[in-house]
Amino acid sequence: xxxxxxxxxxxxxxxxxxxxxxxxxxxxxxxxxxxxxxxxxxxxxxxxxxxxxxxxxxxxxxxxxxxxxxxxxxxxxxxxxxxxxxxxxxxxxxxxxxxxxxxxxxxxxxxxxxxxxxxxxxxxxxxxxxxxxxxxxxxxxxxxxxxxxxxxxxxxxxxxxxxxxxxxxxxxxxxxxxxxxxxxxxxxxxxxxxxxxxxxxxxxxxxxxxxxxxxxxxxxxxxxxxxxxxxxxxxxxxxxxxxxxxxxxxxxxxxxxxxxxxxxxxxxxxxxxxxxxxxxxxxxxxxxxxxxxxxxxxxxxxxxxxxxxxxxxxxxxxxxxxxxxxxxxxxxxxxxxxxxxxxxxxxxxxxxxxxxxxxxxxxxxxxxxxxxxxxxxxxxxxxxxxxxxxxxxxxxxxxxxxxxxxxxxxxxxxxxxxxxxxxxxxxxxxxxxxxxxxxxxxxxxxxxxxxxxxxxxxxxxxxxxxxxxxxxxxxxxxxxxxxxxxxxxxxxxxxxxxxx
Numbered sequence: 001x002x003x004x005x006x007x008x009x010x011x012x013x014x015x016x017x018x019x020x021x022x023x024x025x026x027x028x029x030x031x032x033x034x035x036x037x038x039x040x041x042x043x044x045x046x047x048x049x050x051x052x053x054x055x056x057x058x059x060x061x062x063x064x065x066x067x068x069x070x071x072x073x074x075x076x077x078x079x080x081x082x083x084x085x086x087x088x089x090x091x092x093x094x095x096x097x098x099x100x101x102x103x104x105x106x107x108x109x110x111x112x113x114x115x116x117x118x119x120x121x122x123x124x125x126x127x128x129x130x131x132x133x134x135x136x137x138x139x140x141x142x143x144x145x146x147x148x149x150x151x152x153x154x155x156x157x158x159x160x161x162x163x164x165x166x167x168x169x170x171x172x173x174x175x176x177x178x179x180x181x182x183x184x185x186x187x188x189x190x191x192x193x194x195x196x197x198x199x200x201x202x203x204x205x206x207x208x209x210x211x212x213x214x215x216x217x218x219x220x221x222x223x224x225x226x227x228x229x230x231x232x233x234x235x236x237x238x239x240x241x242x243x244x245x246x247x248x249x250x251x252x253x254x255x256x257x258x259x260x261x262x263x264x265x266x267x268x269x270x271x272x273x274x275x276x277x278x279x280x281x282x283x284x285x286x287x288x289x290x291x292x293x294x295x296x297x298x299x300x301x302x303x304x305x306x307x308x309x310x311x312x313x314x315x316x317x318x319x320x321x322x323x324x325x326x327x328x329x330x331x332x333x334x335x336x337x338x339x340x341x342x343x344x345x346x347x348x349x350x351x352x353x354x355x356x357x358x359x360x361x362x363x364x365x366x367x368x369x370x371x372x373x374x375x376x377x378x379x380x381x382x383x384x385x386x387x388x389x390x391x392x393x394x395x396x397x398x399x400x401x402x403x404x405x406x407x408x409x410x411x412x413x414x415x416x417x418x419x420x421x422x423x424x425x426x427x428x429x430x431x432x433x434x435x436x437x438x439x440x441x442x443x444x445x446x447x448x449x450x451x452x453x454x455x456x457x458x459x460x461x462x463x464x465x466x467x468x469x470x471x472x473x474x475x476x477x478x479x480x481x482x483x484x485x486x487x488x489x490x491x492x493x494x495x496x497x498x499x500x
Contacts, residue, residue: 039497040062040065041065041066041069041201041203042200042253042497043203044203044252044253044257045108045203045256045257045261046107046254046257046260048062048111048203049107049108049109049111049260052099052109052111053104053109055099055100058096059095059096059110059111059154060089060092060093060096062092062110062112063088063089063112063154063156064092066088066156066202067083067085067088067089067156069200070083070156070157071083073200073201073500074196074199076177076500077176077177077179077196077199077201078160078175078176078177078192079159079160079176079191079193079195079199079201080114080156080157080158080159080160080196081117081127081129081159081160082117082124082125082157083156084121084124084155084157084158087155088112088154088155088156091149091153091155092110092154095109095110095154096110098152104152105150105151105152106264107260108151108152108153108260108264109152109153110154111152111153111203111204112153112154112155112156112202112203113148113153113154113156113203114155114158114159114193114196114201114202114206115142115145115148115155115158115159115193116158116165116190116192116206116208117158117159117160117161117192118161118165118208118238118239119142119145119237119238120140120141120142120145120237120238121138121141121142121145121155121158122139122140122141123137123138123139124138124158125137125158126138126158126239128163128164128239129160129161129162129163129164129169129170129173129189130163130164130170130367130371131170131172131173131366132363132366132367133239141237142234142236142237143235143236143237143265143269143272144233144238148206148264153264156201159196159202159205160173160174160191161191161193162175162188162189162191162213162370163367163370164239164241164352165189165208165210165213165239165246166188166241166352167370167374168368168369168370168371169191169368170368170371171368175191176191176192176194176195177195178220178221179195179198179199179221179498179500180198180221180463180464180465180498181462181464182422183421183422183423184220184420184421184422184464185216185419185420185421185422185424185425186217186220186221187217187218187220187221188216188217189208189213189217189241190205190207190208190209190213190225191217193205193214193217193251194207194217194218194220194221195217195221197221197223197251197252198223198497198498203252203253203257204252204253204257204258204260204261205250205251205252206248206249206250206265207225207248207249207250207251208238208241208246208247208248208249209227209446210241210245210247210446211245211344211439211442211443211446212415212439212441212442212446214226214227214247214249214251215227215414215452215467216415216442217251218251218414218454218455218467219414219415219456219465219466219467220419220465221465222467222498223251223253223454223455223494224251224252224253224255224258224453224456224484224488224494225249225250225252225258225453225454225455226250226251226252226258226261226262226453226454226480226481227247227249227445227446227451227453227454228248228249228262228266228451228477229276229449229450229451229474229476229477230244230245230247230446230449231274231275231276232262232278232451232475232477233247233248233249233265233267233275234248234265234267234269234272234275235248235272235274235275236269236271236275237271240351240352241348241351241352241355242347242348242351242352242355243351243355244347244351245344245347245348245351245446245447247446247449248265250262253495254494255453255481255484256284256481256485256488258481259283259284259485260283260284262283262477263283266280267280276475281478283478283481284485286478286479286482287482287485287486289486289489290325290326290486291326291482291483291486293328294409294479294482295328295406295407296319296327296328296329296330296407296409296410296411296470296483297330297331297403297404297407297409297410298329298330298331298332298410299332299333299334299410299412300331302334302337302412303315303413304316306416306437307413307417308418310419310460310461310466311413311415311416311417311466314413314418314458314468315411315412315413315457317457317458318411319411321487321490322411322486322487324490325487325490330406332403332407334400334410335396335400335403337440337443337444338436339392339396340393340396340443340447340448341436341439341440341444342436343389343392343393343447344443344444344447345377346381346385346386346389347386347390347393347447348374348378349374349378349381350381350386351378352371352374352375352378353378353379356371356375360372360375361375396444397447397448397449400444400445400448401473401474404450404471404472404473405473408472408473408479408480408483409470409471409472409483410470410472411468411469411471412468412469412471413441413467413468413469414441414442414454414467414469415438416437416438416441418460418464418466419460419462419464419465419466441469445471449474450471450472450473450476451472451474451475451476451477451480452469452471452472452480453470453471453472453477453481453483453484454467454468454469455467455468455469455470455484455488455494456493456494456496457487458493459493459496465493465496470483470484
C-alpha cells in the first residue's frame with residue numbers, strides 16, 4: 001500500500017503542528033493562516049524538508065504530483081521552457097532510496113526545484129530564451145546545477161526567460177504570465193522562475209540578475225529572491241549576458257528557503273576563477289530570532305522620492321516593522337545613482353556584444369530587436385568610452401562601500417512602480433527617463449556587486465504583491481537573510497499565494 005503523500009500530524013509552519021481538523025497553522029506570533037491539505041505545492045522548502053527527513057513524504061509521489069500540477073496549470077502560465085519528467089522521477093527514486101537508508105544529503109534532498117533555462121544541463125537542451133540555441137545540448141552541467149544535484153534536489157525542468165536574459169522575450173517565445181493577474185508584468189528576465197515559484201510549480205528555482213532579473217520577477221510574483229554578492233556563486237555553465245554584471249541566485253517563498261538554496265550553490269569553483277574562495281557560512285546560523293543589534297540604513301531621499309504611493313506606503317510600513325523588531329534605524333546618505341544607471345546600460349551592452357561575438361552579426365536574423373539593439377550599442381562604443389565607464393564604476397562601488405560601511409543592511413524599494421501592467425511595461429521605453437527610473441534600485445547593486453534580498457512587503461488594493469529589498473555589504477548575505485527572516489516571522493505577505 002502506498003503511504004499518503006502528507007502526514008497531516010506533522011505538517012507545520014515554523015515548526016508548529018497543523019490542526020488536521022481545521023486546516024489552519026498557528027504561527028510563531030499567534031496568527032493563523034489557512035493551509036488546505038491539498039496545497040502541498042505551496043509549502044516552503046524548510047517545511048517540506050522536515051516532512052521528507054521524517055519520511056512522512058515520499059519524494060517519488062511528491063514529484064509525480066508536481067509533474068501532474070505542471071501539466072495541468074502551466075499551459076496557462078507558460079513558465080516552463082522544458083519539463084524533464086524522466087530525469088525528475090529517476091532522481092526522486094534515488095532520493096527516496098537514500099533517505100530510506102537514513103542517508104540525508106541536505107535540506108534539499110528530495111525537494112523538486114527548477115532552474116532558469118540559461119543553466120546548462122547535461123544531455124538536456126538549454127536555449128537561453130533564444131530560438132538560435134534550441135538545439136544546444138550541453139555535455140556538462142552548470143556548476144549550480146551540479147551542486148543542486150549533489151544536494152539531492154530533484155530537477156523538474158528548465159524555466160523560460162527573456163531572450164539571452166536581457167529585457168524582452170524573443171518574438172517567437174511566449175512570455176510567462178503573472179499568476180496573480182495576467183494583465184500585469186511577470187518581471188524580466190527570470191520571468192519563468194518567478195511565475196513557477198509563485199504558482200506552486202516548483203518549491204524553489206534559480207534565476208540570474210544582471211540589472212534586476214532576480215529581483216523584478218520576485219517582486220512581481222510575490223517571491224523572495226536573493227541576488228548574492230558577485231562571485232559568491234559560480235557562473236560556469238550559465239549563458240552570459242554581461243560577465244561582470246551577471247549573478248546567479250535563488251528565487252523562493254521565504255528568506256529561509258533562499259538561505260537553504262544559496263548554501264547549496266555558493267562557493268569556489270575551479271571552472272570559474274571569478275568565484276570567490278571565501279568559506280560558505282551556514283546562512284541560518286546567525287539568526288537568534290530578533291533584530292537586536294542590527295543597524296538598518298535608510299536614505300529617505302533615495303528610497304521614497306519619485307516612487308508611486310503604493311510603493312511609498314509599503315516601504316514605510318516595512319521600515320516600521322523592522323524598527324518594531326528591534327533594529328536600529330540609521331539615517332544614511334547613499335551616493336547618487338543616476339550616473340551608475342546610465343553607465344550600466346552601456347557596460348551591459350559592451351559585455352553582451354562580447355558574449356555573442358560568435359553568432360552576432362553573422363546570424364542577426366535569428367535575434368529579436370531588443371537583444372540585437374543592445375549588441376549594436378555595445379559594438380558602437382569606443383574603447384576609450386568603455387574605459388571611462390569602468391573607472392566610474394570603480395568609483396561608484398567605492399562610494400557604495402563607504403555608505404554601507406557602518407550598517408548591516410539598507411532598505412530600498414525593488415522598483416518605483418508597484419505591480420505595473422504589461423501594457424505599461426511595453427511602452428516604458430517611449431517615455432524619456434522612465435526606463436532608467438525603473439532600474440535605479442536594482443542596476444546600481446549589479447554595478448557594485450552588493451548582495452540584495454527582495455521579498456514581498458505589501459499588496460496593492462487590487463491584490464498584487466509589492467516588493468522591497470534589503471541590501472548588504474559584500475558577503476553580507478547572513479545579515480540580510482537575518483533581517484528578511486525576522487520580517488517574515490512578523491508578517492504573512494510571503495504566505496499569500498495566487499489562486500491558480
